[in-house]
Amino acid sequence: MRTFLPVEDLARDDRFVRYTMRERMADKRASARIDAKERSKTSNRITPDRRDGADAARGLMHGILVGEIQALEGAGRTCHDFRVTGIAERGPLATQPIADAAPAAEVPFALKLDMARQAWDEARHVEISVKLAEWMGSDIGSVAENTVLFEAACSTDPVLRLAGVNRALEGLAIDVFTTMKEFGELAQDPYLAFCEDWMLADEVTHVKMGSDWLRSLTANDPARRERALEFQRVVDKMFSFGGTRSDSMDSPIGLARRFRELAGFTDDEVADIAEVSLQALNERKQSIRAARQSSAHSTAGIEPAGFEPAGIEPAETA
Amino acid sequence: MADPYKPRAPFAPWDRRDLPGLFDVEETARRVGNYKWAEMKLFEALGGWVATVPELDVKMRLGTHCYKHAWHAELWHKRLPELREMNPDRLTVPANDAFVAFVEGVTEPEAPGLTIEKLVGVYRVFLPHLVGAYTFHLNATSEITDAPTIRSLKFILQDDMEDWREGEMLIQSLIETPEEVDRAAAHQARLEKLIVAAGGVAGPGSIGRQPASV
Numbered sequence: 161m162r163t164f165l166p167v168e169d170l171a172r173d174d175r176f177v178r179y180t181m182r183e184r185m186a187d188k189r190a191s192a193r194i195d196a197k198e199r200s201k202t203s204n205r206i207t208p209d210r211r212d213g214a215d216a217a218r219g220l221m222h223g224i225l226v227g228e229i230q231a232l233e234g235a236g237r238t239c240h241d242f243r244v245t246g247i248a249e250r251g252p253l254a255t256q257p258i259a260d261a262a263p264a265a266e267v268p269f270a271l272k273l274d275m276a277r278q279a280w281d282e283a284r285h286v287e288i289s290v291k292l293a294e295w296m297g298s299d300i301g302s303v304a305e306n307t308v309l310f311e312a313a314c315s316t317d318p319v320l321r322l323a324g325v326n327r328a329l330e331g332l333a334i335d336v337f338t339t340m341k342e343f344g345e346l347a348q349d350p351y352l353a354f355c356e357d358w359m360l361a362d363e364v365t366h367v368k369m370g371s372d373w374l375r376s377l378t379a380n381d382p383a384r385r386e387r388a389l390e391f392q393r394v395v396d397k398m399f400s401f402g403g404t405r406s407d408s409m410d411s412p413i414g415l416a417r418r419f420r421e422l423a424g425f426t427d428d429e430v431a432d433i434a435e436v437s438l439q440a441l442n443e444r445k446q447s448i449r450a451a452r453q454s455s456a457h458s459t460a461g462i463e464p465a466g467f468e469p470a471g472i473e474p475a476e477t478a
Numbered sequence: 479m480a481d482p483y484k485p486r487a488p489f490a491p492w493d494r495r496d497l498p499g500l501f502d503v504e505e506t507a508r509r510v511g512n513y514k515w516a517e518m519k520l521f522e523a524l525g526g527w528v529a530t531v532p533e534l535d536v537k538m539r540l541g542t543h544c545y546k547h548a549w550h551a552e553l554w555h556k557r558l559p560e561l562r563e564m565n566p567d568r569l570t571v572p573a574n575d576a577f578v579a580f581v582e583g584v585t586e587p588e589a590p591g592l593t594i595e596k597l598v599g600v601y602r603v604f605l606p607h608l609v610g611a612y613t614f615h616l617n618a619t620s621e622i623t624d625a626p627t628i629r630s631l632k633f634i635l636q637d638d639m640e641d642w643r644e645g646e647m648l649i650q651s652l653i654e655t656p657e658e659v660d661r662a663a664a665h666q667a668r669l670e671k672l673i674v675a676a677g678g679v680a681g682p683g684s685i686g687r688q689p690a691s692v
């Protein structure tokens with residue numbers, strides 16, 4: 161088996177439909193499909209009282225399901241793709257060229273143990289998500305799968321993997337699960353709230369693993385740490401695209417500050433993410449206003465709709 | 479209540495544990511180092527395969543079993559310094575080159591259509607041999623001096639017996655045609671030959687040696 165499996169080779173059964181981040185970004189429907197009058201005037205947060213609340217939650221749940229599958233795959237690959245520091249390699253890894261990151265392609269034994277533990281946790285999350293998706297009335301494959309999480313797990317530097325997956329995407333998972341848990345509580349759905357509560361506990365653990373390894377592996381290598389944090393920022397920004405997640409009630413998903421603190425984010429780091437996501441939200445509002453103004457010019461007589469940000473883009477989270 | 483100062487036998491009548499064992503500290507450490515190497519290769523392979531199998535149920539089970547073998551490797555890693563091996567990495571080695579060739583054979587299948595081969599390698603060859611080596615160790619080591627190894631072996635064997643059954647049932651559910659039966663059998667035979675050449679997970683004597691004459 162090769163090390164470093166390309167994202168195109170992720171194995172799925174026939175139910176799944178895949179689309180890329182590029183296709184997602186280019187999808188014009190994301191900014192044009194919304195009629196604000198259909199929804200609450202005061203908040204875009206996914207709540208049961210939104211008229212499209214059930215659909216939004218179902219879409220998000222499917223995003224969670226495929227995110228969990230990719231998180232499982234990513235953690236598994238990290239168990240496999242790197243040599244263990246101190247162990248003389250025998251067999252295929254001994255002769256296989258390790259892409260372009262030879263010095264980084266070693267990890268401590270304990271890091272692999274953490275990743276194996278995460279693989280088990282993510283396997284449980286897939287089990288939970290399959291059952292929850294069924295409970296909420298959606299079928300596997302009913303929403304297209306974006307494989308960006310696994311793409312972040314393809315980095316040849318394990319520190320970048322942990323920054324991108326464990327800190328950025330699993331951090332987003334904390335935000336998503338908090339929102340879904342609140343949704344479950346508001347909807348008086350104890351099944352949903354119960355499951356999200358448990359998954360949230362695991363995700364805080366995964367993010368903390370990422371924070372701890374990032375700090376310890378780069379303790380004497382500030383340049384590598386900076387590269388990893390930059391990679392994390394890129395992934396964070398990607399998922400703040402369209403203002404899907406921010407402190408503002410205009411975002412469907414909130415920023416779970418308290419759980420992020422537990423997971424090892426510093427106050428400054430949380431503030432950074434809050435700023436990036438708010439910026440993304442404002443950019444989104446701006447671009448929608450501009451688009452509506454130009455369409456108003458060309459469609460005189462049609463009342464322009466109010467603002468609605470990214471809506472219910474299903475976020476792939478772990 | 480009985481008089482607390484009345485002398486009692488140090489070993490209760492039902493405690494039949496015995497002192498002698500087949501392995502000294504050095505041999506125990508050697509075997510434990512081989513076990514750790516084998517468990518590492520196993521959890522790395524299971525983790526790597528998760529992304530390569532399309533079957534969702536298999537994907538989840540591989541993730542679960544990956545962790546269990548990582549935990550077994552950790553148990554052996556922690557046991558090594560207690561066996562006078564202060565540098566556990568030194569003994570974290572395969573039993574011999576033939577065992578490396580066996581592991582290469584097990585981990586070779588990658589394509590999404592090869593789930594049967596992946597599972598057969600682990601659940602019909604690797605794991606049964608691991609169970610054999612662990613069972614022999616459990617039965618042959620000193621029940622008193624080597625109690626910490628015995629405790630780990632019992633935990634690990636419990637996991638392995640459950641996983642073996644689960645893996646075997648997955649294989650049975652995937653094999654639907656005579657051709658698939660042949661595929662599974664051919665792959666099993668190929669790997670079985672490789673592990674026979676290695677003498678097992680801990681090399682020759684993994685499950686003991688037959689006396690020269692009976």
Ligand SMILES: [Fe+2]
Nearest residue numbers: 330363366478
């Ligand atoms: Fe996670």
Ligand SMILES: [Fe+2]
Nearest residue numbers: 228282285478
């Ligand atoms: Fe997860």
